Amino acid sequence: MIGLSCEQEKKQLKTVASEVTTAKKKYVVYQVFTRLFGNTNTANKPWGTIEENGVGKFNDFTKKALAEIKDLGASHIWYTGVPHHAVIKDYTAYGISNDDPDVVKGRAGSPYAVKDYYNVNPDLAVNVEQRLEEFEALIKRTHEAGLKVIIDIVPNHVARNYKSISKPKGVKDFGEDDDISLVYHKNNNFYYNPNEAFKVPEWKNGYSPLGDEKHPLEDGEFPETPAKWTGNGSRQSQPDMNDWYETVKVNYGISPDGNKDFDELPEGFENEAYKTHFEFWKDKEVPNSWIKFRDIALFWLDKGVDGFRYDMAEMVPVEFWSFMNSSIKMKNPNAFLLAEVYNPSLYRDYIKKGKMDYLYDKVQLYDTLKHVMQGHGKTDNIPPILEELGDIEHHMLHFLENHDEQRISSPDFAGNPEKGKPAMVVSATSTTAPTMIYFGQEVGEDGSEHAGFGAPTRTSIFDYVGVPAHQRWVNNKQFDGGQLTSQEKELRDFYKRLLNFTITSEAMVGSYADIHQYNRENTEGYSDKVLSFVRWSGNEKLIIISNFDDTNIQEFNLKLPKEIIEKWNLNAKDYEVEDQLYHSFKSTLKVENGLGSIKIKLKALESFILKIQ
Structure with missing residues (x-):
């Protein structure tokens, strides 16, 4: 192929992250669905009860279990599903009201239909009366293991039957002081349809809330007058069964016609630090729901929680996040604040104005990697x-699995956990942003169980279920992988090597440049099944290359363009390079006439992190 001119090289070669001038850290978040982690019951009966299918407990996160998670490379653990949400289990002996299956999804309930923000899911406790104390003990064990604690806050909606029996003195429930004669008021916590009663959705396609079993409260009715608007924004008194009917939408001071009953941030405030945001709100009258959620966050910070994952944050106004997150940062400047935002046009507002630390990089990097893994997308x-996200790259958390997404091993995704390897290398090493993995991902869990509510391919978050590959690692709570297959052990070893490398490598918080396009133009045999880029710092220079082809070896002379050779101050000579994952591949970087070249031979689905010696 015809080589590019120097000016063409500079135009095509984009340095996304400049040399680091501020201290950054590379984090790894281990997301765990708390009630599933320690469950060793393998029955997996569809719609099974807690007695039939079992449930994990806070106490299952032993010192050994936490040490293994830390050893995997994690810096933070996100305990998903901790706040007390609606469940189909009788806890009335403990003063907890029963939940109506007509407004609960699954038998174990959605973790995003929170019923009491000032306590934890009773399913997770050995002693229900001491459930909060058991979680506080888990926070302490987690910290002793060298891990930080993240829990969920779900600001957009609460359970249809929200009722806190644990709230501190002086705290009022959501909706307790609402004027229910009005559709909307700034300080109402909910939106209402006055003089209309809520109606349970019309079930279709043979659906029944608990499968074949009939529950005493399953009667197609739920008392709620007047009807509240549903969590996803449906204003119907009878929402559709595909709506978030088990939740009600929280009002943040935005009227039904879209008017904001609160101050907006002044022009240029996206450039101000959280302390300035905090000062801005100190003398402002804000909607009541803002105060309620701020106080909930501060309550959990006092318990030792280190950060929050915010569900559907983009459905809540960015001004609230300025108020909320600046209050959190004033109490704990190092709090880890992760938000679910799917609209790229909102990313910068929620980071800069809303003071989020991290957002999901789903609709761009995750979706694109998924297509490549499935064989119908190009690495190009x-x-x-x-490049597009270069100015906010540190804030865009990367993942290949979470509780909302299909398991890599499921047939509807890739059908093979090995196909996750090159994507995981790219996901974990291409930016300074945190990496997140979902429990069981590291051993190839496929999400094939028919648990009840919802379809397989995702490990159920609604029902009591065992997680088979993960259970083989748990090995009767020895947490040593004793029952894993050889392939599962090798996969976990891969994740362990990769994640630990990312949190110790200086270059992972340094600079990035693309060399993929240059090689597509100039390297014979280099295809759209391969991706390459470079990362570097003052003391470490890395060349990262991944083969997404699941059948073919990729062999070619990888080239380093003149701009990289100059940036790295490389002389005209030979340099040894060695893979940092397995240390089994070595080659030579030849620098001649200002260009670099390395002979590469990649097996199917293989990746190298080549370090210049």
Whole structure:
């Protein structure tokens, strides 16, 4: 192929992250669905009860279990599903009201239909009366293991039957002081349909809330007058069964016609630090719901929680996040604040104005990697994403699995956990942003169980279920992988090597440049099944290359363009390079006439992190 001119090289080669001038850290978040982690019951009966299918407990996170998670490479653990949400289990002996299956999804309930923000899911406790104390003990054990604690806050909606029996003195429930004669008022916590009663959705396609079993409260009715608007924004008194009917939408001071009953941030405030945001709100009258959620966050910070994952944050106004997150940062400047935002046009507002630390990089990097893993996407589409997000790259958390997404091993995704390897290398090493993995991902869990509510391919978050591959690692709570297959052990070893490398490598918080496009133009045999880029710092220079082809070896002379050779101050000579994952591949970087070249031979689905010696 015809080589590019120097000016063409500079135009095509984009340095996404400049040399680091501020201290950054590379974090790894281990997301665990708390009630599933320690469950060793393998029955997996569809719609099974807690007695039939079992449930994990806070106490299952032993010192050994936490040490293994830390050893995997994690810095933070996100305990998903901790706040007390609606469940189909009788806890009335403990003063907890029963939940109506007509407004609960699954038998174990959605973790995003929170019923009491000032306590934890009773399913997770050995002693229900001491459930909060058991979680506080888990926080302490987690910290002793060297891990930080993240829990969920779900600001957009609460359970249809929200009722806190644990709230501190002086705290009022959501909706307790609402004027229910009005559709909307700034300080109402909910929106209402006055003089209309709520109606349970019309079930279709043979659906029944608990499968074949009939529950005493399953009668197609739920007392709620007047009807409240539903969590996803449906204003119907009878929402559709595909709506978030088990939740009600929280009012943040935005009227039904879209008017904001609160101050907006002054122009240029996206450039101000959280302390300035905090001062801005100190003398402002804000909607009551803002105060309620701020106080909930501060309550959990006092318990030792280190950060929050915010569900559907983009459905809540950015001004609230300025108020909320600046209050949190004033109490704990190092709090880890992660938000679910799916609209790229909102990313910068929620980071800069809303003071979020991290957002999901789903609709761009995750979706693109998924297409490549499935064999119908090109690696050519990845570098432009990294370039577009270059100014906020540190804030865009990367993942390949979470509780909302299909398991890599499921047939509807990739059908093979090995296909996650090159994507995981790219996901974990291409930016300074945190990496997140979902429990069981590291051993190839496939999400094939028919648990009840919802379809397989995702590990159920609504029902009591065992997680088979993960259970083999748990090994009767020895947490030593004793029952894993050889392939599962090798996969976990891969994740362990990769994640630990990312949190110790200086270059992972340094600079990035694309060399993929240059090689597509100039390297014979280099295809759209391969991706390459470079990362570097003052003391470490890395060349990262991944083969997404699941059948073919990729062999070619990888080239380093003149701009990288100059940036790295490389002389005209040979340099040894060695893979940092397995240390089984070595080659030579030859620098001649200002260009670099390395002979590469990649097996199917293989990746190298080559370090210049």
